[in-house]
Structures are given as structure tokens and as C-alpha cells.
Amino acid sequence: MSPAPATSRxxxxxxxxxRLLAAWRWWTAALLAWLPLRLRERxxxxxxxxxxxxxxxxxxxxxxxAGEARALAVLPWQDxxxxxxxxxxxxxxxxxxxxxxxxxxPAGSGLRRTLRLPxxxxxRLRDVVSFEIDRQTPFSAQTAVFDAQVIALRDDGQxxxxxxxxxxxxxxxxxxxxxxxxxxxxxxxxDDGSGQALGIDLLPAGRRLHRADPRRRxxxxxxxxxxxxxxxxxxxxxxxxxAAADAFEDASRPVIxxxxxxxxxxxxxxxxxxxxxxxxxxRAARPTMVEILDELxxxxxxxxxxxxxxxxxxxxxxxxxxxxxxxxxxQLEGSPLWRSPALTGALQPDPRSRRxxxxxxxxxxxxxxxxxxxxxxxxGPDAGG
Numbered sequence: 001m002s003p004a005p006a007t008s009r010x011x012x013x014x015x016x017x018x019r020l021l022a023a024w025r026w027w028t029a030a031l032l033a034w035l036p037l038r039l040r041e042r043x044x045x046x047x048x049x050x051x052x053x054x055x056x057x058x059x060x061x062x063x064x065x066a067g068e069a070r071a072l073a074v075l076p077w078q079d080x081x082x083x084x085x086x087x088x089x090x091x092x093x094x095x096x097x098x099x100x101x102x103x104x105x106p107a108g109s110g111l112r113r114t115l116r117l118p119x120x121x122x123x124r125l126r127d128v129v130s131f132e133i134d135r136q137t138p139f140s141a142q143t144a145v146f147d148a149q150v151i152a153l154r155d156d157g158q159x160x161x162x163x164x165x166x167x168x169x170x171x172x173x174x175x176x177x178x179x180x181x182x183x184x185x186x187x188x189x190x191d192d193g194s195g196q197a198l199g200i201d202l203l204p205a206g207r208r209l210h211r212a213d214p215r216r217r218x219x220x221x222x223x224x225x226x227x228x229x230x231x232x233x234x235x236x237x238x239x240x241x242x243a244a245a246d247a248f249e250d251a252s253r254p255v256i257x258x259x260x261x262x263x264x265x266x267x268x269x270x271x272x273x274x275x276x277x278x279x280x281x282x283r284a285a286r287p288t289m290v291e292i293l294d295e296l297x298x299x300x301x302x303x304x305x306x307x308x309x310x311x312x313x314x315x316x317x318x319x320x321x322x323x324x325x326x327x328x329x330x331q332l333e334g335s336p337l338w339r340s341p342a343l344t345g346a347l348q349p350d351p352r353s354r355r356x357x358x359x360x361x362x363x364x365x366x367x368x369x370x371x372x373x374x375x376x377x378x379x380g381p382d383a384g385g
Contacts, residue, residue, distance in 0.1 A: 003263050009179075011314050022153075022244075026105055032046075032234060047065075047066060047383075048063065048064060048065040048066070048067055048099060049063075049064050049069075049099055049100045049101070049102050049186070050062070050063060050064075050072075050092070050096065050099045050100065050101045050102065050195065051063070051064050051069060051102055051104050051189070051197060052101060052102065052103050052104065052178070052181070052185075052193070053104050053176060054077070054103075054105075054106075054174060054178075055074070057076060057077060058074050058075065058076055058077055059074070059075050059076075059077035059178075060073075060074045061073050061075065061088075061091070061092075063096065063099075064102075064197065066286060068260050069182040069195070069196060069197070072092075072096075073091055073218065075088070075091065077178075080131040088181060091371070094170045100186035100187070100209075101181070101184055101185050101186055101209075102185065102186060102187050102188065102197070103174060103175070103182075103185055103187075103188045103189070103191045104177065104188075104190065104191050104197050105166060105170070105171070105174055105188065105189070105190050105191065105202075106191055107190065107191040107192065107193040109166055109167075109170050109174070109190065110164055110166035110167075110170075110190050110202075111139075111164070111165045111166075112162055112163070112164050112165075113132075113136040113137065113162070113163045113165075114151065114160060114161070114162055114163075115129065115132060115136070115148075115160070115161045115162070115163055116158055116159070116160055116161075117129075117158065117159055117161055118157065118158055119153065119154075119157050119158055119159050120149055121159070121161075122159060125149075125161060126146075126147065126148055128148075129146065129148040129161065129163045130146070131153070132163060133163070133165060134147055136163060136165075137163075137165045139165055141168060143167065143168055143169075144165045144166060144167050144168055145165075145166050145167075145168055145171050145188075145202045145203075145204065146163065146164060146166070146202070147164050147200040147201055147202055148161050148162060148163050148164065148200075149161065149164075149198070149199065149200055164190055164198065164200055164202070164232075166190065166202055169202075171188060171202060174188075175188075177208075181207065184209055185203060185207070185208070185209060186203075186208055186209050187201040187202075187203045187208060188201065188202040188272055189201065189202070190202065199272040199351050250294060251262075285366050285367040286314070286364055286366055287337040287338075287365065289311070291337060292309075292311070292316070292337055292338075293309075295335055295337050296309075296318075299325050299331050299332055299335065300322075300328070300332075301322070301327075301331070303322060303324055303327065303355070304320060304321070304322035304323075304324065304325075305320055305321060305322075306318060306319065306320035307320050307321065308320070311364065312315075314363055314364045314366055315361060315363060316338050316361065316362040316363070316364055317359070317360075317361055318359070318360040318362075319357075319358070319359050319360075319362070320357075320358060321350055321353055321356065321357055321358075322353040322355055322356060322358060323354070323355045323356070325343075325347050325355070325356040325357075326343075326356075328341075328343070328348065328358065328360060329341050329342060329343060329360070332360070332362065336365060337364065337365055338362040338363060338364050338365055339362065339363045339364075339365055340362060340363050341360060341361070341362040342360070342361060343359065343360050343363070344359040344360065344361050345359050
């Protein structure tokens with residue numbers, strides 16, 4: 001069961017990989033297109049190479065830059081000329097002499113076949129098409145040199161590839177005709193029949209000349225400087241952000257302190273208002289002292305006088321002398337200002353006034369508003385400031 005997921009992953013990678021590579025090349029080419037041609041050439045960002053076209057006894061030289069070839073010169077050529085390489089160097093300008101040199105074989109030198117392969121074959125296209133040489137061409141992999149390139153990606157999970165095969169003897173004869181210049185070649189391409197190179201490489205890897213890029217060190221140095229500058233710039237931006245955040249925090253502290261003080265004052269004011277409202281509610285629910293005195297003056301007999309009158313919370317306390325002390329409870333009952341009047345303790349005769357000393361208590365009548373009113377809040381969520 002395990003090969004199936006591996007095959008599906010390989011097929012997926014084969015479909016996505018070439019598309020990502022093509023998208024990357026298109027994106028980089030679009031970015032480079034914004035730069036002037038001369039600047040791209042000086043920075044080494046413009047792909048260019050020298051194309052050597054054998055034409056009988058002559059050698060045509062062309063400059064391919066950004067996919068467009070421009071003829072430079074046509075030289076008489078003899079493979080036994082030991083000074084051929086020196087002549088070629090004198091003809092070329094100094095900035096062109098260091099460009100990679102590619103031999104372009106005539107279109108009739110090789111065979112081109114179109115193959116339809118799975119998309120997963122794009123990663124190892126050259127290895128895959130090597131098994132098709134015997135079936136698609138009259139040559140074998142040992143008697144020919146070959147290369148392949150992707151032509152198009154299909155939506156059905158397959159791709160169209162082109163196999164290019166050139167007999168090894170034909171390649172060897174073309175290299176021998178170049179003489180000493182053959183050792184300076186970076187690759188061998190094939191003409192597409194219209195004077196343009198296909199963009200393949202038929203030269204074996206062991207015979208390719210790898211030229212060192214003279215601008216490589218400068219490019220690496222410039223890249224390192226740019227990276228350091230980018231890091232320094234990002235660090236400076238971060239430091240500026242931190243400084244701005246610290247300055248904003250310092251500037252906000254007095255405002256925050258004022259806001260907290262205002263919140264605390266508002267909370268205290270709210271508490272005072274609620275307390276006053278609570279007291280007013282409690283006061284309005286209880287009878288006033290004037291009402292109590294008026295009610296007592298109407299209900300107490302003339303032979304009774306008070307020594308003490310006190311109101312403690314909802315409790316009314318009366319202490320006094322009366323010649324009718326035992327009848328006071330009956331006289332005070334039924335008042336709308338209090339309830340349950342009762343004598344507290346025994347009556348005590350007073351020899352001087354010939355009256356009895358009494359202590360009488362009652363519960364003040366409190367309305368329902370006072371009993372349901374909530375006490376004032378002593379603090380809120382931000383009372384602590």
C-alpha cells in the first residue's frame with residue numbers, strides 16, 4: 001500500500017515543480033526588464049553568450065543576448081591553424097572575449113522527436129529520455145549525444161518534451177574542425193532551422209569549460225553589503241518604533257493619571273449621591289420628629305410628662321412620669337406612626353411627684369420603600385483608582 005502515496009507525491013511534485021520554476025524565471029525576468037539594458041549588462045544580470053556557427057570553410061560569430069542573436073563577424077577558418085584561437089581573441093572586443101562560447105551545429109546534424117511523458121518525469125527528464133533513444137531514433141545512447149527540454153505542461157498531468165539526438169561522430173568532427181577553440185567551449189547547441197539556437201547542451205560535462213565569473217566576488221560583496229544595510233535599516237526602524245513607543249508611554253502617563261483621578265472622583269461623587277439618596281429614602285420612609293411629638297402630645301394625657309424621648313433606628317423610647325402609666329399603652333395603640341407599644345420593666349413610684357416612672361418602647365412604622373431600598377455602594381470597579 002505504501003508505493004501508491006509515494007507515486008502520487010512524485011506526480012504532484014512533477015506537476016508543481018516545473019510550474020514553479022517557470023513562474024520564478026518569468027518573475028525574475030519581469031523584474032530585470034525594469035532595469036536599463038546597459039545597467040543589466042554591467043551588473044552581469046543579462047544572459048549572453050557567443051555563438052559559433054560553422055559555415056563550410058568559414059566560422060560565423062554571433063552574440064546572443066537575452067534570447068536574441070546578433071551577427072558579429074564571419075572568419076575564414078582552418079582547423080589546422082594554430083593561431084586560430086589568437087585570431088578569434090583579437091577579433092572579439094575585450095568585454096566579449098570572456099563570454100561563454102557555444103558551438104551551434106546545423107539543424108540537419110541531429111534528430112528532434114516530441115515525446116509525451118508524465119509530469120513527474122520533469123525532475124529527471126534527461127534520465128527518462130535516455131531510455132527512449134533506441135526506440136525513437138536509429139541511434140543508441142552509446143553512439144549519440146542527446147539532450148531534452150520541456151515544451152509544454154498539460155492539464156492532464158502530463159508534459160510534452162522534445163528529445164534532440166546528434167550522432168557522436170558528427171559532434172566529434174565539428175569539434176575537430178574548430179581546432180584549439182574546441183577546448184574553450186562552454187557547450188554545444190543545435191540550430192532550430194531558423195538561425196536560432198534551441199537552448200540545449202549536447203557537449204559532455206567533462207569537456208565543458210567553466211569560466212569563472214569576474215564579477216562574482218564583486219556581486220557577493222555587494223550582496224553582503226546590501227544584506228548588512230537591510231539588517232541595519234530594519235534594526236533602525238525597530239529602534240525608532242521602540243523609541244516612539246517609549247515616548248508615547250511617557251506622554252500618556254500624566255493623561256492616564258488624570259483619567260484615574262477623574263474616575264476616582266467620579267466614583268466618590270457617585271457614592272455620595274447614592275448615599276444621600278439612600279438617606280433621603282430612609283428619612284422619607286420614617287415619621288419625622290415633629291410628627292412624633294405632635295402625635296404624642298395628642299395621645300398622652302395631661303398628667304404625663306416625658307423626661308426622655310429618643311429614636312434609635314426604628315425603635316421609639318419614652319421615659320417619663322405619669323399618674324396613668326398603666327393606661328399609656330392603650331392610649332398609644334392605633335397610631336399610624338408606630339406599632340406595638342409596650343412598657344418595659346416595672347413601674348416605679350416617685351414620692352415627690354406622686355406619679356409612676358415608666359419606660360415605654362414602640363416600633364416606628366417604616367414604609368415599604370425604605371425596606372426595599374438598597375444601601376449605597378461603597379466602591380465600584382475602579383473605586384480604588
